[in-house]
Amino acid sequence: DTAVSQTPKYLVTQMGNDKSIKCEQNLGHDTMYWYKQDSKKFLKIMFSYNNKELIINETVPNRFSPKSPDKAHLNLHINSLELGDSAVYFCASSQDPQAGYEQYFGPGTRLTVT
């Protein structure tokens, strides 16, 4: 059973398009995250939701909009895609994050904007 799944795994699209990445976790965790890994492999937090409520919104362009329909799902919608959005996007989840539980990562979605 996959703990954290993301679809699609690869996404190739043109500038200006709108696209979505879906994430689902079957671990029963309350907290979910989106991270972006750039071409230099640097990982940075984008958003975090706890029980469907947005708790972290880093300085991300408002073209990026997360949506959590329930605590098992956290989707990422990106409007008006730009070349600089090309990256690998990871979804993650954890139990009580302040208690030191590790975050479980999805397999990543490689987004290429042409």
Place this chain on the structure above:
Amino acid sequence: AQKITQTQPGMFVQEKEAVTLDCTYDTSDPSYGLFWYKQPSSGEMIFLIYQGSYDQQNATEGRYSLNFQKARKSANLVISASQLGDSAMYFCAMRGNQGGKLIFGQGTELSVKP
């Protein structure tokens, strides 16, 4: 501001030898957590080991141990008896003071030579 620094972009180790990957951190919070993740060439993020700031003993998980020196603000990962499958990118991360987000270092690429 919280920060994680990994100063070794790349490391080589002979198979069956031990290797230490360096990580230093900066935070003013008295309570924090430190994590190590492995990212093989296939791209997934694999949790390795966790150390809490109040833990008295260094964390160990199989061949992985964390050399935690609180006064020096370092959390080095030690891999004993390296295997070819250990070749990967290794990330040190700190649990941030907001919502459990992880703040990542730049990563160290480890290559194990036969």
